[in-house]
Amino acid sequence: MHALIGRPLPRFEVPVRNLPVVLLVLLSTIWPPVPELPPPRPTSRVFPPAIPGVSPSGARISYVLAGIAPEAPCREAFQPAAVPPGCRTTLRATYADSTQTFVVTVGVAVLDGPRTGPRERRDTGRPATVRPVPFPGGPAERFGQRQYVTGAVAACPRGCMVATAAGYADGRTYQPGDQILPRLRFAARHLAAALHRTLSA
Numbered sequence: 001m002h003a004l005i006g007r008p009l010p011r012f013e014v015p016v017r018n019l020p021v022v023l024l025v026l027l028s029t030i031w032p033p034v035p036e037l038p039p040p041r042p043t044s045r046v047f048p049p050a051i052p053g054v055s056p057s058g059a060r061i062s063y064v065l066a067g068i069a070p071e072a073p074c075r076e077a078f079q080p081a082a083v084p085p086g087c088r089t090t091l092r093a094t095y096a097d098s099t100q101t102f103v104v105t106v107g108v109a110v111l112d113g114p115r116t117g118p119r120e121r122r123d124t125g126r127p128a129t130v131r132p133v134p135f136p137g138g139p140a141e142r143f144g145q146r147q148y149v150t151g152a153v154a155a156c157p158r159g160c161m162v163a164t165a166a167g168y169a170d171g172r173t174y175q176p177g178d179q180i181l182p183r184l185r186f187a188a189r190h191l192a193a194a195l196h197r198t199l200s201a
Helices: 021-030 042-046 182-200
Strands: 050-054 060-068 087-097 102-111 148-156 160-168
Touching: 042 087, 042 182, 050 182, 060 182, 102 182, 148 182, 160 182
Parallel strands: none
Antiparallel strands: 050 060, 060 087, 087 102, 102 160, 148 160
16 A cells, blocks of 8 residues: 555546646646746645545544546536535545545535635535545545545635545445444545645645
């Protein structure tokens, strides 16, 4: 698993030339190029190869990038109730925890302007969020709409929104009333918060 960290992902990277002007403008505003160094790929700056974390029990854990999906229209990338107002386009990537137990799709929506996040739902059903993205040949290959269990949303001050959808890597489907493990809920919230901090810096 450690060999995956830092390994190039040519199959899943989105070439810079295929990104829309609005997304490139946003990324260049957030991360201006460093003088005398070649500029990094925007998607690699948005979705790092690994995100460190600490589980609810205090154990160190890492979330490893499984793949980056092509840019998608907001209505395709999000469930209908989760499409943010003024959404222009969306980038998504899926991560797996270092134990390959949980998988999380992270969606970054580019908006017309700063937005506040949706009100937190208090029912016990699954929250409306980004649509999961599977990637073949790894822990995320069976992750889809029927498999996501929980999610989180974080609004950024610079005209974007981060949303996550989390589930199990073994492909088990969600059943109404299923108990959500604290580690799975934490993974959804931690990745949303991590990308939120990156985009808000």
